[in-house]
Amino acid sequence: MASGKNQHDNRSSNCLRKYRIFFVFGIAILCVQVYLAYTFFALESENRRVIKSSLNNDILSVAEEGGGLLTGSRQLKLPPDKLETNTIKGAHYRNRTTRVKLDLKLLNFTPDCEITGREAVSAITRAKSQTCKQRIASVTCLSQQGLLYPKNLQSSCPHSPGFLDKPKNLGCFKDDKTLQVLSGYYAVYKGENSPDYCAKMCLQSGYPYSGVEYSIECFCGMEEPSQVRRLPDSSCNMKCPGNPKLSCGGYLTINIFWNGIQRFRPQEARNSSSKNSREKPARIAYLLTVNGRASRQVKRLISVLYHPSHFFYIHVDARQDYMYREMLGIEKKCTTKNIRVARGIGLRHASIWGGASLLKTLLSSANEILAQDHNWDFLVNLSESDFPVKSNARLTEFLTLNKGMNFVKSHGREVQRFITKQGLDKSFVECEARMWRIGDRKLPTGIQIDGGSDWVALSRDFVEYVANPVPDPLISGLLEVFRYTLLPAESFFHTALRNSRFCDTYIDNNLHVTNWKRKLGCKCQYRAIVDWCGCSPNDFKSEDFGRIKSTADRNLFFARKFEPTIDQRIIDRTEEWIYPSKSNKTQKLKGYDAYWQSVYHYADLSPMADDTLLTISDSLARLTYKNLKIEDYIFSQIKLLEATAYFRSNRFIGILIRCNANTNDLESLESSTFQNEFPEQVESLISLKQNITITKSWKNRIRNLAVSTDYDQKEQTFRNLVAAMSVLSTPVLAYELVPGFTPLRNLSVLWVDPYGHLADMGQLQMEEATLFGHIKPQLGEPLVIGTWHVLLMADSDLVAKLNFLVVPLAYWRNQKITLRKAKELHNGSLAPYQVNENINHWWTNYLSTSTINSSTTEQRIGLELERWIDALVSEYYEIKNTCWTVEMPEVRGKLEKCSETSWSSLSPDYKADIRNLC
Template identity: 40%
Template sequence: MLKTLALRCFRRYKVFFLIGLLIVGAQIFLAYKLLKIPVSGTGSDEERDLSKRLYEKYVKKVAGSNLSADDEDPAGNAQQQLSHVAPEKGTGGREIRKESAGRTFLNLNDLDFVPPCDLHSKETISAIHRARSQHCKKQIVDIACAIQSGSFYPQRLPNFCPNGDFVPNRELGCYRDEKNFRILSGYYTNFKTTNSPIKCIQLCLQSGFLYAGVQYSSECFCGDEPPKASAKLPDSSCNMKCTGDPKQACGGYFTTNVYETGIAKFSPQTTEVTPKAGKEPVRIAFLLTLNGRALRQVHRLLKTLYSTRHYYFIHVDERQEYLYRELLKLEPFFPNIRVSRNRWSTIWGGASLLQMLLSSMEHLLKETPDWEWDFVMNLSESDFPVKTLDKLVRFLSANRGKNFVRSHGREVQRFIQKQGLDRTFVECDNHMWRIGDRVLPSGVQIDGGSDWICLSRDFTQYVTEGRVGDELVEGLLIIFRQTILPAESFFHTVLRNSKFCNSYVDNNLHVTNWKRRLGCKCQYKQIVDWCGCSPNDFKPEDWVKLYGTESKQFYFARKFEPIINQEVILQLEEWVHGPYPADYPNLHLYWQNFYHLEDKSTPTDGALLNVVYSILRLIANGEQKQFQEPFRIRELNHFLDYDRYKGFLILYDVAIDGQNCLLETRVQPNNTAQVSKSAPLGRRLTQLEVSGDFDQKEQVSRNFQRTIGTNSDLVLIFRLAGSRANKNVTSYTLTILWMDPRGILADSSELTIEDNPSGPLENLIHFSKAGNLKQPLLTGVWTAKLVHRKVLLGVTRFLVVSSLPLAGTNQTTKEQEQEQLDRLVQQFFTIKETCWVENGGRQTGSPEGHQEWPTKECSATNWSSFAPDPKSNIYAVAERQSDGLSFV
């Protein structure tokens, strides 16, 4: 009876019943959102972390543990107790200790010192264990402990940029907001558990906004436009408590507490075109920061830029002995060229790059007082001018005192995260180690973008002298010494927050060849705990980008590598300066060194030298038999003609009939690839080779000489020509087989490629790494096969040579090993031609008189490294005295 009555009541009043349930549900939801009632299994990370800490502190009892509440550190983490943890293998093969709850501990047995603090960060501990030297480990520990104590980074820095009538943290009141027309529309974020007016103001100031607003307890808005007076509300309308400080109000439902951040609106300066009459043109100090071995390209760049009115300060990476020695030879001929003796090892992304720039700028200001320059501009060997030097001087003369940097052009907070500015890095052991998160100081705007800059002398003096005594510069240097790619942000951030803020020009005077699909391959992970992007080399197909600079205020382009493509450099030179004469000698030839006897600290490629010595033995024991061992290799150079690799050149000393001679021989690697003529896909193979050094960004093997050692990582590279028959994108699954010298299958893998016959060339280049081969590899002739559906498309043979010097158990065994290697080398390399070098260390006479071999002097050839190369002959400039300057 009661059941029937209840059913009748429900049917009659079910609408009101459902409405009541909705009201109760809504109240519960609002209570959860406003009061942040924790719900099991949900909530923020901070709430879960707090619950976990309280649980472990007061409830959880670890068997055998003698920890008490007093043993906890201020962060709520247990002290390290190595006796209660089990060893586990961590990164880099080192032991990392973890407790059962998952916490990582530092293995003290890995250190020869006692850490001054109890480290908590997994990233820090991982970096310590992966670091190679004890000095590096200690450097990481000391910085991490200083950060952990709160004594390392400045919490706030001053902003000296004029701010007009704006007052930091000034409250403007409570304002009505609208969903479709936000009063602050520049940036938005939600601080679910940490919002407060000061936190939001600091974020908006850091991002360069004039106004900050807090709304709906946890929301933070930034903008540059002041709120309209018509939207003003009574202060009581903003009555929701802040998630990070319940004593303060953080707006309400579509109501916002608005504050000034204390900075004025920033606008980059515009530039002038015409210099003021009656003023002398500016002088430029070109700061060349060089790496690698492209000596001829550096000479070509200097030759293009050279003027006696300007100055050239050269820093060569500490590891590049060859380039440093060769560029020192310029100083006696050019009084306005100076090579820095204070050298840094400037790894990609390293903090040392900023230190090097500041040190070089300080040298330009203090050590060369007779150099009266107005601007300093940094360049690399990969830069090349797209306009004449006169046009650059005219432009800078019209914009004296301005500073040229390029900003990132995106939201500041996104830039900070993508750039890793919210992380701490430590540089040591030629590596950038990431050791944890950090909070950037309040009070300053963060900016950054390109590390290619052109700065006025006054600002350069400010950043170098401000390293001691200026709170802003000192504080930012502390930040950026522990930052990846610091030169991309330091100068920008100092400019935005200093008295020079109104000299900021958003233009670094460069055009850069970005192809992010190719350039963002995380190719530097071996030297930095981060993934970055690098621009690509210009090639003729990129000419439209260079042509487009004609009407813009760009004066340089990058990157250029003549060993990848020299044609585009020649095209650019003739575009800027006019065509070369028709009879210009060796215009399309290029040489680049890749080994020199005097390089003591550069790692030697043992496999390469074994191959070269084998080639010299083959020459010595050939039909002519003009010389015998011993012989000495002086240097090795790549040789290209019309951007085609024509072999490598061996420069070496020998004794012929008792006389010392210097000879050079050209050697061509052989192409051993064979492709199927019956398989349609095989007929499209135009390249099939194995390399130990494949550049994904440039889609090219940099192992031009094709010497592969027993410690090489093998990569199969192949290129498909376009197909007229197939117009559609097709997927192919290919199999790569690696056969060792015994004919045994050593590794196999599958690769799926997208074949787009009508796409750009780089889409048709593919590669596959041999991932399961154990090193050292067996020496001898290997075979790589490319298979599609059990059909052989192509096969290539390659020689693996010992990476160690040949040294048998006795002289007989050693000679047998050499003979075996010589027989194999003959299959993979062809000796093309040899010449002799005049005044090359001979006592008397020349090889010409000895059975007419070799027949040519090297400078008379068009292939030798001693052949004329006037396009890169900077010394020819020294022979011409201009502007009344006498050369030493």
């Protein structure tokens, strides 16, 4: 028995030892479950405490949030599905403007109110002039007092007027977590939700139906709810925080309302007609709003679009003297009087990207077009960056079939998201050529907000309506709103169309195809002129021609953007595609593959010329005459007339310098086309010398390296084509890698000043997918004058070396520089270079320790300064060719006549020839 018992005990011990691991594992699982249960209930309790605290805080901030939930109301206990919804998915919080104090010492006036909004105070502080500061302050005070904008506007669209008093109550309905009754826009309004408030927000977004649920939730939808889900009204029993006398649904129950509008459906464009009689062809009024210096491209655009029955009204930005003179030349040559240029007080405006002034420009120009004697059916606005993708005949045929319709392009996204992205919920003030953001605002209720593109094709009746000098209440109210709106032209016409009696003429198509490349176009490149981060379309290039061809069977008649300085061949190819008969003729013409664009003209007062460009161009004019070796020329009498960028075969060739050595009165020259008033006038073609060295092992890896200023991230190119850099420039290094090459390591970039001192050091972050890139050094101003070096290093190995020139300034604000200013600018920065002391010792071979001696630098002025500049410029620029405009005895037989060359700005350019246009 003892032996049996021992055997039993041994078996039990063995069994316990064998299954001990399972017992331990089971106990561990039990402990984990207990811990998780404890944590869950503690967390639920904490969530309830936090939510209750949050809601109680809302009650304490009634003034800021517009009301709060009643203490002890049943909705304080949130079900699990509402915890996630309210805190993560659908939360909608109003922007709370931080309160700061304005320093009144900065002002020479007393504001009409106490300004404490962070954005308004920032704008006033940053503005330079007292006039601009006062304007921002005045608008801010009106906004704070609720006097700047109408609170409500009434739609006059026959079938969608919106509710006048209360939205129509459709009853209480059963909702579902996944299959919601109203599946459109959704937001949470903790302090102000009510049937009226929710309905106004839904109507603003174009939703016919609105619903309030769970007290604080607002839903919008397009479809009427099914009566199968209808519940007794008593099932919706939670009070509204915005109006406790009303019910705002319940848990998974929703009060639904009709907002007085119908679901919006844009009209379809007609492409054929059943009418037997041939309708009179549509006549088009083109409103060209042009800017910059691409006058030849504007002439080409007008030439392609021209028809005697059409009318062209050209508005040139008020600051663009050169373009204005060129457009007046077009008007003068057109004897049929169907080309007009805006002139006179109040008719030319200066506009900026996103500026409220652009809408003012469009409306005032529309009024002028209406006042002309020409009859027209459609107003089409274009810029110098537009070009047609179908023939004139096809456009006229299409618009003839759609007379009375209005073509605008909508944003295509949820309206509230569009409002936020577009900045429509912010107030902006335009002054000092900048849009200053001053704070949040509420858009008027009662109307549907819409917007998209500012390029439109509008019927004459609608233009007469929106441009009426005595507008109706809707247009008057919209004008008040859009006077302080960013990008107003992108929303004004759409919103007016949706809410007026013209609502049934809305076609969601602006006849344009736009080259959007969001990754490149959304680089916040307009921060210098607007308190916002906006996007802009890219230029079409030759590789994009497939997109142009894809418009063949679609109702698209224009494309944008085009810039001949970026890619002219895409424009040539598009024109030949539209008009195949031109192809063989044009390619044989002289200058077919060339393009010229003025960068400076002596007659321009506005905008002010760049002092660096003027300094170098002036020097190149002197070097041109020096190169001619005319013994009796007088150094001080050489006058720079014009500088022109010259392109051929789709690439920049050089800069053309036109100048003369005569002191005749230059003011008598009114246009760059009148050349014969200047005897002894010459033009030279000048190119930039090669100043880059790439080591053998890297030549097949790096396609391009360049240093210049004005780098355009969107187009990945320098706008400063001639690489003109002075003591106040901010140089940038841009690189392009060979496709398929991926460096194994980053490259160090060393910026070395003319004395061999390391001024800055950076890193090129080489990423597999990046072919283009740029790097900007942190260099103190003013820069040291002379030859700078940029070294690319791979550890201790030199990859590439670039040299670039920094010149002293001969001009300051377009006047000859004074000795005092020269002393201030030409001695380099007084602050030492801020460079990391941990420098690779291998790099010291490329540096020196020479000291700077600037005692003679600051004394150079007048003739001595000019000779110094010429000596520097001659090392970096090379005169390739020279021609004459009027025969000169000194160079007879040595030079060609400019008009007979293939490169001169005076040589034939059929693309911009408008002499026989009218």
